Amino acid sequence: MIITELEAKAADIRRQVLETALKAGKGHVPPAFSWVELGVALYYGNILRYKPSNPQWKERDRFLLSKGHACLTLYVILADLGFFPTSELDNFAGDGSLLAGHPDINIPGVDVVSGSLGHGLGIGAGLAMGARLSGENWLVFVLLGDGECDEGSTWEAAMFASHHKLINLVAIVDRNRLSATNFTEETLKLEPLAQRWQSFGWEATTVDGHNFKQILEILSTVQQRKSELPLVVIANTTKGKGVSFMENSPLWHHRLPKGEEVPLAFQELRSSDKNSIS
Amino acid sequence: MPLDFRDAAFNGVYEIIAQDKDAMLLYNDMGAIGLDRIRADYPKQVINMGIAEQNMMSVASGLALAGKIVFTYGIIPHVTGRCYEQIKLDICSMNLPVINLGIGSGLSYGVDGPTHHAIQDLAIMRALPGMTIYNPADAVTASACIRMAYQSRTPAYLRMDKDQHQAIYSPEHNFNNGISTLLPGNRITLIATGIMTHQALAAAKELVKDGIMVKVVDLFRIKPVNRDGLVQIIEDSEIIVTIEEHIFYGGIGSLISELAEESGSKTIIKYLCLGEGTYLGSTSRKWAHERYGLSTSAICQTIIETCKERV
Numbered sequence: 001m002i003i004t005e006l007e008a009k010a011a012d013i014r015r016q017v018l019e020t021a022l023k024a025g026k027g028h029v030p031p032a033f034s035w036v037e038l039g040v041a042l043y044y045g046n047i048l049r050y051k052p053s054n055p056q057w058k059e060r061d062r063f064l065l066s067k068g069h070a071c072l073t074l075y076v077i078l079a080d081l082g083f084f085p086t087s088e089l090d091n092f093a094g095d096g097s098l099l100a101g102h103p104d105i106n107i108p109g110v111d112v113v114s115g116s117l118g119h120g121l122g123i124g125a126g127l128a129m130g131a132r133l134s135g136e137n138w139l140v141f142v143l144l145g146d147g148e149c150d151e152g153s154t155w156e157a158a159m160f161a162s163h164h165k166l167i168n169l170v171a172i173v174d175r176n177r178l179s180a181t182n183f184t185e186e187t188l189k190l191e192p193l194a195q196r197w198q199s200f201g202w203e204a205t206t207v208d209g210h211n212f213k214q215i216l217e218i219l220s221t222v223q224q225r226k227s228e229l230p231l232v233v234i235a236n237t238t239k240g241k242g243v244s245f246m247e248n249s250p251l252w253h254h255r256l257p258k259g260e261e262v263p264l265a266f267q268e269l270r271s272s273d274k275n276s277i278s
Numbered sequence: 279m280p281l282d283f284r285d286a287a288f289n290g291v292y293e294i295i296a297q298d299k300d301a302m303l304l305y306n307d308m309g310a311i312g313l314d315r316i317r318a319d320y321p322k323q324v325i326n327m328g329i330a331e332q333n334m335m336s337v338a339s340g341l342a343l344a345g346k347i348v349f350t351y352g353i354i355p356h357v358t359g360r361c362y363e364q365i366k367l368d369i370c371s372m373n374l375p376v377i378n379l380g381i382g383s384g385l386s387y388g389v390d391g392p393t394h395h396a397i398q399d400l401a402i403m404r405a406l407p408g409m410t411i412y413n414p415a416d417a418v419t420a421s422a423c424i425r426m427a428y429q430s431r432t433p434a435y436l437r438m439d440k441d442q443h444q445a446i447y448s449p450e451h452n453f454n455n456g457i458s459t460l461l462p463g464n465r466i467t468l469i470a471t472g473i474m475t476h477q478a479l480a481a482a483k484e485l486v487k488d489g490i491m492v493k494v495v496d497l498f499r500i501k502p503v504n505r506d507g508l509v510q511i512i513e514d515s516e517i518i519v520t521i522e523e524h525i526f527y528g529g530i531g532s533l534i535s536e537l538a539e540e541s542g543s544k545t546i547i548k549y550l551c552l553g554e555g556t557y558l559g560s561t562s563r564k565w566a567h568e569r570y571g572l573s574t575s576a577i578c579q580t581i582i583e584t585c586k587e588r589v
Contacts, residue, residue, distance in 0.1 A: 121336075122332070122364070123368055126344065130341045131344055133322065160328070
């Protein structure tokens with residue numbers, strides 16, 4: 001896809017995320033919105049190798065959504081690609097639904113149970129190590145939240161991955177500068193975040209997490225990277241991106257728009273997309 | 279067959295790693311002679327994970343998702359409570375072939391203080407769906423459990439005592455049932471686990487002198503429990519005494535009381551265990567057994583008094 005198509009897809013994904021959450025009456029929409037461009041780049045920008053008709057394809061790249069609460073974006077993408085029927089979105093977080101509030105491995109296209117923060121990077125490191133030991137060349141991408149970098153287990157994994165030169169592991173941090181109740185820098189300062197990763201033996205690159213050109217420029221190099229250091233992409237993003245009153249606010253973590261906020265939200269999502277496909 | 283549980287277990291792991299290139303061993307910087315041997319001969323299949331147990335379990339999960347069968351090893355509190363979320367979610371919820379070898383069951387490290395006591399781990403590990411728990415009474419059982427855990431390809435936890443104990447079983451014994459009646463008896467049964475099985479056997483030997491024949495049952499597979507076998511034992515007994523180097527909650531005393539309740543039996547049950555404290559100071563085994571009613575003489579006394587109760 002070319003960039004304008006990716007941007008249209010991103011707008012489409014945001015609309016579907018919001019529709020799904022409103023129908024269910026629950027869901028972490030702003031955290032889902034902040035990584036939409038990252039998700040679209042990975043799945044539609046020729047980065048991840050996968051087969052919707054064969055979710056267990058042995059040579060697939062693994063994508064681990066370590067910030068599992070932001071799963072609405074993943075669910076909408078997987079449904080759109082045909083991993084499972086779109087009708088499943090209608091039952092998101094419903095009784096006995098396939099799609100719970102955090103992802104699990106019953107869902108075609110999901111490789112790991114996530115939602116308890118701080119696990120994904122370690123599991124990803126294990127996958128990457130396993131791939132290398134078996135001589136397989138698939139990659140492992142782990143998307144973390146920045147608040148998730150509070151968890152000590154994230155840094156245990158970072159040390160391990162660097163020590164063992166797991167360059168088939170790529171970490172992406174959705175740096176929206178917010179966690180559930182407050183700005184990250186008010187709670188536990190993460191800055192200077194890039195230097196922290198570097199001091200743990202990683203190569204750290206910073207991108208605008210809503211700019212496809214920048215995202216793809218870095219992600220398209222990962223297959224051919226010649227380095228001894230694993231790569232972390234720190235993506236500067238906006239929580240709630242796409243709906244102005246949700247953006248960058250501690251109030252908006254799992255709050256849903258209501259009343260007049262709903263049509264306003266959809267209006268903004270429609271008007272932000274000049275190249276809508278739908 | 280060595281008498282040391284750890285040596286026997288690592289011998290078993292060595293054989294597995296030697297013939298299965300997808301078998302791996304992770305450890306948290308905790309040494310063992312048997313482990314050193316595996317690392318020397320099969321370095322690509324052994325990883326020192328450092329003092330980072332949460333990562334050890336997450337990485338074990340990732341390796342298993344990539345097709346490996348993974349043994350993890352460390353001192354029990356560090357490889358159970360410390361990384362419980364990772365065991366619960368990264369391993370059990372995905373039913374992965376990760377076999378957790380914990381050294382130092384009960385008060386094996388008693389003199390090292392409460393940070394090294396393993397007296398609550400059965401309670402938390404029993405709560406994990408899909409987790410198989412082995413608590414061998416001798417090195418022969420430990421070795422057999424390694425093989426069974428490897429063959430099942432599902433999450434498992436093997437507790438190993440640090441002290442050496444005499445062999446109870448022959449290597450040909452069939453360990454599939456999870457329990458063994460070691461001594462027959464007349465309606466008075468000691469149900470023990472781990473090294474307390476030796477204590478139960480010693481008590482049974484003493485009680486013969488008083489004309490009391492007690493049955494001794496070794497409960498070495500704590501989960502999944504052999505429900506039918508144990509319910510039968512409960513129903514056949516007028517008196518049961520459970521013996522464990524663990525707190526009451528969630529241990530085998532709890533387990534037997536759950537089964538007795540289910541079966542509606544009227545058996546009198548006494549629970550010998552380690553109370554519910556945090557034991558500061560140098561809690562050596564012998565001292566603790568005498569203090570908490572787990573010594574041979576205390577076990578005998580419990581049986582004798584309970585027999586009087588029954589009358």
